[in-house]
Amino acid sequence: MLGGCLATAQWWPPPAGKLSNYCAAQATGAADARDAAATVIKIRVDNLRRLASNGATLLSGINLEIKAGTIHGLIGPSGSGKSTVLRALNRLWEPPARAIFLDGADITQLEVIGLRRRVGMVFQAACLFPGSVADNVRYGPLLRGVHLSDERIEELLVRAGIADPSKRFASKSEKELSGGEAQRVSLARTLANEPEVLLLDEPTSALDPLSTNLVEKTVMELRRDGMTVVLVSHNMQQIERIVDVATFLCDGSVVDTGTLEQLKQLRVPVLQQFFSISSI
């Protein structure tokens, strides 16, 4: 699999002092409290590998440290493995033992439903259950015997960027929602589980600029409240606006991790090409 963009980059091994050793305190604009939280590693990925059923390498030894209370972007060309890594973080595909650790615990040793409550995911395409918006938001907590009040549902919808002064939105059927509304309900449904980590796979790709802005504000507020967020996005302006650090993946490997400014300054052909095409 390394025959693609990595093979053309004359940069490996990386120089001493490479960005993967970045200090979270250097992340531009990070608040003091966040810096303190960000010294804690929430998720560690250690030499994560995956082969396709035909033997092709999909992930060839991914190493990542995702700091608590930060927004960590996963960026890179299509097919570089971003979603595959994201899906491993809450065992939507089963990683090998001792490859992914949450608060130091091997996630393959944790009870999977509990793990998915702690590490919630919002997909690119909202996939709502048949029923009302409120039914969807209530679903996760109900599984553990918690019934959310109407007020709590409203709060979660507002948090997910749905302004609804009429308070009628919660009773709408999932069939009546636009793609953008469904996406925000999907975010509210995930937040209802009060996750510690939020995995976002292209969460705003179906949204207009106003809704995108609301979701970005929500994500930044969640970070302020201590949540750890891992964001896959092709929208480099969005990455620039909200992430603390990003990891650039190519051909199933990590190229490097750093602030976007740091990544942009690396003299790595694949990165330079990527950023020049993304025009940021």
Ligand SMILES: Nc1ncnc2c1ncn2[C@@H]1O[C@H](COP(=O)(O)OP(=O)(O)OP(=O)(O)O)[C@@H](O)[C@H]1O
């Ligand atoms: N279950 C699978 N079996 C075989 N190949 C797979 C499987 N899942 C993903 N792949 C392949 O793994 C590679 C990485 O896919 P992935 O979806 O993780 O990339 P990505 O970086 O998220 O891409 P995009 O930005 O287009 O969403 C792709 O070549 C994809 O075709």
